[in-house]
Amino acid sequence: MDHDYAVKSEACEKYLLGELSPELRDAYEDHYFSCAECAVQLRSAVETFGASRQIFAEQRAVAAEPAAAALPTGWFDWLRPAFAAPVLAALLLLVGYQNFVTIPLLKQSASPRVMQMFTLITANSRSEAVLEVMATPNQPLGLYVDMPLDSVYSAYQLQLQDPAGKATPLRSVSEEEAQKTVVVAINPGNTPGVYTLVISGQPKSGDPAKELVRIHFTIAFSPQVQQH
Amino acid sequence: MEFFAFDEAYLRRLREGDPSTEAHFVAYFSQLIQIKLRSRLLAPDIVDDLKQETFARVFRKLRSSDGIHQADRLGSFVNSVCNNVLKEKYRVGARQVALEPEHLEIPDRVMNLEQLVITQQTVGVVRKVLVQLPKRDQAILREIFWLETDKEEVCQKFGVGRDYLRVLVHRAKGKFRSAMGP
Numbered sequence: 580m581d582h583d584y585a586v587k588s589e590a591c592e593k594y595l596l597g598e599l600s601p602e603l604r605d606a607y608e609d610h611y612f613s614c615a616e617c618a619v620q621l622r623s624a625v626e627t628f629g630a631s632r633q634i635f636a637e638q639r640a641v642a643a644e645p646a647a648a649a650l651p652t653g654w655f656d657w658l659r660p661a662f663a664a665p666v667l668a669a670l671l672l673l674v675g676y677q678n679f680v681t682i683p684l685l686k687q688s689a690s691p692r693v694m695q696m697f698t699l700i701t702a703n704s705r706s707e708a709v710l711e712v713m714a715t716p717n718q719p720l721g722l723y724v725d726m727p728l729d730s731v732y733s734a735y736q737l738q739l740q741d742p743a744g745k746a747t748p749l750r751s752v753s754e755e756e757a758q759k760t761v762v763v764a765i766n767p768g769n770t771p772g773v774y775t776l777v778i779s780g781q782p783k784s785g786d787p788a789k790e791l792v793r794i795h796f797t798i799a800f801s802p803q804v805q806q807h
Numbered sequence: 808m809e810f811f812a813f814d815e816a817y818l819r820r821l822r823e824g825d826p827s828t829e830a831h832f833v834a835y836f837s838q839l840i841q842i843k844l845r846s847r848l849l850a851p852d853i854v855d856d857l858k859q860e861t862f863a864r865v866f867r868k869l870r871s872s873d874g875i876h877q878a879d880r881l882g883s884f885v886n887s888v889c890n891n892v893l894k895e896k897y898r899v900g901a902r903q904v905a906l907e908p909e910h911l912e913i914p915d916r917v918m919n920l921e922q923l924v925i926t927q928q929t930v931g932v933v934r935k936v937l938v939q940l941p942k943r944d945q946a947i948l949r950e951i952f953w954l955e956t957d958k959e960e961v962c963q964k965f966g967v968g969r970d971y972l973r974v975l976v977h978r979a980k981g982k983f984r985s986a987m988g989p
Contacts, residue, residue, distance in 0.1 A: 589973055589977060591980070592973045592976045592977050592980070593973060594846065594918070595917065595918055595976060596917055596951070596958065596972060596973065596976060597846070597917050597918065598969070598973075604846070605890075608843050608886055609883055609886050609887075611839065612836075612839055612882035612883055612885055612886035613879070613880075613882035613883050613886075614882075618835075618839055618882075620980075620984075621839075621842060622838050622839070622842065623980070623983065623984055623987070624976075624980045624983075625842050625845075625918070626925055626929050626933075627929075627933055627936075627979060627980060627983040628948075628952045628976075628979075629925050630925045630929050630930045630932075630933035630934075631933055631937060631948055631949075631952055631953070631979075632952045632953045633925060633930060634930065634933060634934050634937060635948075635949045635952070635953035635954075636953060638949075711927050711930065711931070713934070
């Protein structure tokens with residue numbers, strides 16, 4: 580395969596998507612091992628889509644649009660004058676009360692919110708590639724974490740250290756819960772910087788808790804990341 | 808962006824064991840070998856094993872009496888050594904590496920992009936590029952490269968053809984390269 584053919588046939592794209600026949604794949608590989616320009620293009624493309632994969636993993640929460648409620652049929656049959664007027668008046672009073680009193684209170688206390696989620700699953704205390712989290716100020720965010728499982732521990736305690744080194748206890752995770760990925764919610768306020776998630780194990784023997792792993796990640800703030 | 812041509816001087820330095828030339832050689836071809844082996848959907852540890860074996864054989868040949876004499880064939884030589892290593896190890900139950908025959912011929916699957924070491928700079932640039940794409944295109948890329956949804960299913964879900972996927976990958980690739988600069 581020569582360079583012109585590789586470019587015109589979109590060999591790089593097809594290779595990434597796994598769409599080349601074995602023969603063309605072999606020919607393209609022989610080409611990019613010898614052609615510096617194609618090698619650079621391919622490496623760049625692999626990095627691009629590898630990075631996008633990491634970014635998509637961070638964007639696990641998807642805002643769901645509430646479905647518009649359809650008005651029941653026959654509703655308008657109720658609007659007969661003798662009946663409708665007092666009913667409408669009562670309804671207006673109720674709606675007014677809800678709009679100006681009840682709903683604002685509900686919004687403050689219990690409105691469902693979509694939390695930004697990020698994964699620390701591939702991060703570990705030995706990794707040089709520190710995860711950078713792009714968060715929204717004063718909003719909680721969720722972290723997917725795997726516990727460093729060991730049967731000597733009955734539970735795991737999680738603690739968050741902020742950039743100033745101040746430690747805040749988070750949740751504890753039972754041995755049973757630790758078998759699966761857990762979600763840890765944190766709220767970094769509006770303090771960017773390097774945070775550390777400290778995981779300690781509580782030995783079944785009753786000995787003091789032992790620090791097992793420290794996972795470092797950076798929190799930065801930006802305009803809300805576009806999600807889909 | 809690095810465009811590098813292997814010449815006779817490079818080949819001589821490599822044969823003589825010049826440390827910086829060796830380091831460059833290994834760094835340059837490591838990435839390409841990893842990409843090649845990932846396209847076979849091999850696990851990262853198997854990729855590492857096969858990569859090490861490939862380099863061991865290449866260096867052995869380079870320094871032998873009937874070594875490589877044509878610098879412009881160096882890349883092709885590395886690729887063919889890698890092919891041989893892959894074919895030798897594919898038999899099920901091989902001593903060092905358990906590969907299935909279909910690892911040589913897996914059709915229509917996106918390359919394995921798991922556990923790539925990506926710099927934060929790259930992630931930052933790609934993030935900016937991604938948000939510039941239409942939402943639907945972001946969703947398609949997400950399906951293909953993160954959820955690894957079958958491409959036919961992706962096409963049906965989004966009402967696009969396979970050509971659209973290639974064009975999208977091409978556009979995203981181009982935008983990223985522009986964003987990264989020279």
